[in-house]
Amino acid sequence: NPETRGFQVVKRRWVVERSIGWIMMHRRLARDYETLTASSEAMIHIASLDNLTRRITNETTPTWRGTY
Structure with a gap:
């Protein structure tokens, strides 16, 4: 809404950010x-x-986050 000032919550934005x-x-991306x-x-x-396949098969692989 252009008339409202300040922070506004955008519905379902977290889904896009998570994806x-x-x-x-x-x-590579x-x-x-x-x-x-x-x-x-x-x-x-x-x-x-x-x-999607990792979530379906519940497979976990080590990532760069776990190396530190």
Whole structure:
């Protein structure tokens, strides 16, 4: 609403931010290395499928966060 000032809660925004966070865990998507937008889109689909299969199979793998 343009008439309201200050902070406003955007409904379901956390879902989008969480999804982007999951996708960014894939190293190749942390930077924009792709020259074609189709390649970037394909990598996002691959990362999403990888996250989905990990959640379905309950597989855990060590990440860079656990090394410190």
